[in-house]
Amino acid sequence: MNESQSIFSCAANGCPLMGTVKTATNGEVDWFCPCHFNRQPGHNDAVTVVLNRHRHIAGAIRDIREFYGTDEWANVFRGIQKALREAERADMTISDHEPVRAWLSRLEKALSDLTRECGKQQRIRSTLPTAQVIGPTHAAAYFGEVA
Ligand SMILES: [Zn+2]
Numbered sequence: 378m379n380e381s382q383s384i385f386s387c388a389a390n391g392c393p394l395m396g397t398v399k400t401a402t403n404g405e406v407d408w409f410c411p412c413h414f415n416r417q418p419g420h421n422d423a424v425t426v427v428l429n430r431h432r433h434i435a436g437a438i439r440d441i442r443e444f445y446g447t448d449e450w451a452n453v454f455r456g457i458q459k460a461l462r463e464a465e466r467a468d469m470t471i472s473d474h475e476p477v478r479a480w481l482s483r484l485e486k487a488l489s490d491l492t493r494e495c496g497k498q499q500r501i502r503s504t505l506p507t508a509q510v511i512g513p514t515h516a517a518a519y520f521g522e523v524a
Pocket residue numbers: 387388389392393394409410411412413
């Protein structure tokens with residue numbers, strides 16, 4: 378696994394994925410991963426934290442994109458399966474007869490789902506349930522003993 382950022386890396390700082398979707402604004406082109414693409418810049422770090430928390434899936438995606446179809450693929454493939462099982466994500470290993478491209482899409486969708494809500498303000502209900510009030514129901518008269 379290549380842990381370092383390279384020219385193939387997503388343009389978001391610290392992102393473990395490859396940049397596979399490009400933006401062209403002001404003549405400059407940045408390549409982003411599907412999870413960072415079209416995000417407000419202020420949300421990038423929150424997305425990166427989630428991607429790094431699920432590094433075993435992100436690493437699998439990166440390795441598939443980098444090594445599928447190369448001579449190293451057989452070894453890399455075994456390494457991905459092993460890493461996912463060790464991370465207790467056997468559900469993310471390749472299924473029987475699942476094409477590699479479909480597996481890659483499934484992994485990318487999993488990360489996309491995990492990062493969808495990143496950086497978004499969660500709505501707070503206007504009527505919050507509160508506990509029943511216990512204790513005195515009225516205040517004693519001020520300096521009551523004097524009167
Ligand atoms: Zn990214």
